[in-house]
Amino acid sequence: MELLCLEMDTIIRARPDPNLLCDDRVLQSLLTIEERFLPQYSYFKGVQKDIQPFMRRMVATWMLEVCEEQKCEEEVFPLAMNYLDRFLAVVPTKKCNLQLLGAVCMFLASKLKETRPLTAEKLCIYTDNSIRPQELLEWELVVLGKLKWNLAAVTPNDFIEHIVRRLPLPKDKLALIRKHVQTFIALCATDFRFAMYPPSMIATGSVGAAICGLQLDSADQSQWGDSLTDLLAKITNTEVDVLKACQEQIERVLVSSLREGRQQQQQQQTQRGPSGKGLDELDQSSTPTDVRDVNL
């Protein structure tokens, strides 16, 4: 029999600050500055010769797994991907160094956002020791230089509370909605097609997708007045059509990612022999469940 000790030191975190969340100026400022932190080029069409879009996806998936395993704060992964994209937009990089870059970006994002950041040693272990802490630290400096030390980028996560609290949502569902939104945001960060979208649009689209996915929008039509999309578009000054397209794109990515996850599971199961029942559960659920439990 195994004895597992589940005690963990508690992580000290600040409570949500109503002074920040309820002040309209904060949202407006976020909207004003967010574009400054977007990668400037679609780098697969110019800067990068060795790196293909699927490789970005590979490294992103790996980074997400590491962040999940290490229980990083939610914004660490999207922020790290922002660093990665901004770096790749200016520096031609070889594919064999891409994982190092991903580790460096997580290292930086974690230091910026967490009270107990990921250590260099831990990150190196996750690369199966293919890089050394010394190399990670050296490249940290290079990446910082290329990012011009501008690390406090706006991420989609910064918008979640601002959007959610402006919507008439049932209190008891808020935690679930947040969780879904965060999942969608992470999903978007793994997909290069979203890399140049403003974070507010990704956040708004993700909130829309989450509410639709949980079918909270159809439960009581009257409470919305305008349609959900109109309301969302107003909050972040996004055009309705653009927002709709974004939300649909998110939903498509979710579907294909769920399908991939299912195929992977099936493959694993045929390899291991028939013993699972998780698949049926998956098929039955029409609402998007927690994507991270399914795939990624």
Place this chain on the structure above:
Amino acid sequence: MCRVMALSKRILSSLGNGPARRVLFGPVDREQLKVEYQAALQKDLEEASQRWGFDFFSDKPLESSDFQWEGVPGTKVPLLYRSCPDIGQAGGQKAARAAVSPKEGKMGSRQSRKENIPRTPERCTSYNLEKLEKTPERRRNTGLKRKQTNITDFYQAKRRVVGMPLKSGE
């Protein structure tokens, strides 16, 4: 049962031994990595030299420069910009720094909204010098070493005044 398995999996993976531990794109060429790292740092420094008209290798202003550099004795520089906290005893000879001012009318005062423009210059200009002189006292007591001064320390203080041209860095 399932939950216990999931739990132990989670605990294993918290040690970095889960499936997330893997090499993605084959082995890393260490020698090559080192070379590239050196080259990248070198290039950064060269770019900074061009940008600031200052040769950071030989610590001298460049001939062709948009800036006029002026030597300032270390003792006149706020402690923030000195290399080490013991400057008081050492008399500050080591910390001779240059002050920079823009050459007349070369650039105009183009304000940029690009991300590479730090937007908090007030913080630097409003420093009370006396206060700054005092901070290292505390530092010395705690035995902490001050980080070596870097040219980036100057960026914030001076950038707004200078009004650099847009760089298509990012």
